[in-house]
Amino acid sequence: MARRILLLIMLVQLIAGLAIARAVAGWWPAGGWPAGLLLALASVLLVRMVISSNNFRMARRAGSAVPAGHALSLGGRLRLFWGEFSSSMGTSSWTMLRPRTTLHIASGEQGLPVLLVHGYGCNGGYWTRLAMRLSAAGKSWLAVDLEPIGAGIDDYAPLIEAALARLCAASGKPRAIVVGHSMGGLAARAHLRRYGDARVAHVITVGAPHHGTALANFGPGLNARQMQRGSAWLAELAASETPQTRALITSLWSHHDNIVAPQESARLRGAGNVEFGGIGHVELGSHPRVLRFILDEINRMDSARIVR
Template identity: 65%
Template sequence: MARRLLFAILLLQLCFALAVAGLAVWLGGLWGWSGPGWPAALLLGLASVVLVRLVISGNNFRMARRAGGAMLPQHRLTAPAFLRMFAAEFAASMTLQSWTVLRPRTKFHLSGKDAATPVLPVLLVHGYGCDGAYWSRLARLLRQAGASYMTVDLEPMFGGIDDYAPQIEAALQQLCAATGKPQAIVVGHSMGGLAARAHLRAFGSARVARVITVGTPHHGTALAGFGPGLNARQMQRNSEWLAALAASEQPATRALIVSLWSHHDNIVAPQDSARLPGAGNVELAGIGHVALGSHTDATRFVLDEICRISHSFVVTETK
């Protein structure tokens, strides 16, 4: 469903660009001048789409900054650094929504040497309003590292987060059976991290070696109020669902989780909502929400953590 919706949004943007181009040509003829011509008019239309997307992205940063409270001096960005971060986040968002999600992708990759490789298989869980294509960068790194992985497309798109737990369990069963490994590492971006925690509550940790959450609003986000669906309401600040999830977790469950987050997240606000007590917490700076899935620092940490967890698992198994 996410792919169809994003494709529909892409078509809507194309229609908007064509409408702007047609309007420019029509106004040129109406006012008695040659106008920009269709090639230039089409460029104008595409530029209009980019401008609208820039405004939306800028507004997200503005709202997240206002909801985030005071920024500690060591995390404040200079104007050039902020512009670089904004450009990277905008590029990541545009690439994901206008190109990556529309391309064919490998949802299930077996390394071909599962019995020999020390790297545990990885289940990749996307966030709100997206699908498994979000992980294209990390998936490529996992293939290079010789790891098996699987992406899951959570359905329904705007359903309750608890509805995703059985889908994660089914994917884990399939991944572990195919690789011959008893457990896998779950990596969840944004809402995907909450879905991974909901899975632990419903099914336990028998098939889960570790959960790595990336930019996950563990305590909710002020921007969730602008999204449709039950899952968006569950991610609102101080929601009953988040409180019940936290109350259900034992210290041993939290110890399985590593939370990676950015002080400059433009969707999770306040940004430290991603800090989860009792879990391992890793802070980054100068990275936006969508860019966490492709930024070198974030993907390097996730890959290193997967290798570290896998090594610990192998050492424990051989004792």
């Protein structure tokens, strides 16, 4: 479903771009279609930049204080914006159009398999960079698609359970590590509430709004309402969790997240919390520092399993 929506958006952008190019070619015959197409492309990029800038503006207005150790210089802020903008463009215009839902089973002793759970409005293609690294590291993995897009987050729990059953059966392992970005982290917690940890060795959430986000007020769907600050669903989820459940979770988050605001909403009491800086929300799923930490955490879990 996410792929079809993205294709529709790209079609609208293409029609608008061609209309701009035709108008420019008629108004400026010397430049012709080449100049028109160049201006059309610039217009599309400008609109996307404005959207990304507005996300940063809203997230900062509702944001938590940035510690001195994570403060950014002007150059750092420019790199933050470019990293998030380019990641958003690449994800929505390329990788999510080619979703990775094929089961990958590594040969030999591959350690714990990994289930990848995307966030709001995305699909398995979001995890392209991490999936490539997992394959290179000899890890088995599966990316699940959460549909329908606007469903309640609890509705995704059976999808995660079915994907875990498939992944564990194919890899020959009793349990897997779950990595969930944004809403996917909440869906992983909802799965634990409903099914327990029989198939889950550990959960790594990446930029998950554990305590809600102000920007969810602008999103359609029941899941967006559940991610609003102070929602009853978030309170019920937190109340259902034991210290043992929280100990299964590691939460990675950024002080410069442009979707989760306040950014410290991603900090989860009783879980392992790891802070990053200078990384936007979408880029968290592809930034080298974050991917390196995720792989190190997976390898640590494998080593602990072998020792036991």
